[in-house]
Amino acid sequence: MSGAGVLVRFAEELRPLSSVPERRATADGTSTLGHVVESLGVPLTEVGRLVMDGRRVPASHVPVAGTSVRVEPVSRPQRVPGAPLRFLLDVHLGTLARRLRLLGVDAAYDSTDVGDAALAARSAAERRVLLSRDRGLLRRRELWAGAYVYSDRAGEQLRDVLGRFAPRLAPWTRCTACNGRLAQVTKESVAERLEHGTRRTYDAFARCEGCGQVYWRGAHHGRLTSIVDEAMREFGEPADGTERVERRDGATG
Missing domain, CATH: 3.10.20.30 (Beta-grasp domain)
Known part of the structure; x- marks a missing residue:
């Protein structure tokens, strides 16, 4: 040149x-x-x-x-100082957010497009690493921390984020719908929210402490388990005593 x-x-x-x-x-x-x-x-x-x-x-x-x-x-794994490792995902990364939550990773996400300024401000206020494929958003100066998501495929996105930040994984402990914590509950305590076939077939249940969503090992359990097992083989070990449960409609992305 x-x-x-x-x-x-x-x-x-x-x-x-x-x-x-x-x-x-x-x-x-x-x-x-x-x-x-x-x-x-x-x-x-x-x-x-x-x-x-x-x-x-x-x-x-x-x-x-x-x-x-x-x-x-940036070097990998990338360490984020000064706060517990938490993420914020933009509106285009809903599937990645649900998969991170499936693995027990704190991943905030809103399906409404709140705008770049609001996302950057939330990143700063809550000290969350903003994940996005929008380079303009990642250049905003008020951002606390951020990372570009290189792939447009959910599986590759998940591997990229886990490999880059090495978050602690605790599968089946977060609500894939709202990011709240899951707590084990008795069948009797959620019986009124279950269909007859579910009450007859399943015995282990969990409920989100945030939104109240009920989870159990449903028809999609095998697909979700494969996502979890693949991530755990490469990036972590399962937390002791965790129970594998599934959202009632199986919608995790």
């Missing part, structure tokens, strides 16, 4: 965002390196080290013409 700007080289892991391995950007003497990188399509949520001419520099560094920088991805 010719020209006297800043030569920006992206690590292979960031190529899906940058589209090309290296780009030359203008050095105007006022724009920070973070601004330069984001102007080339890579949110700073995805950036680990910035190495300029062999030395590490912060995103606030103002580059000069004739320099080069290597943009490296």
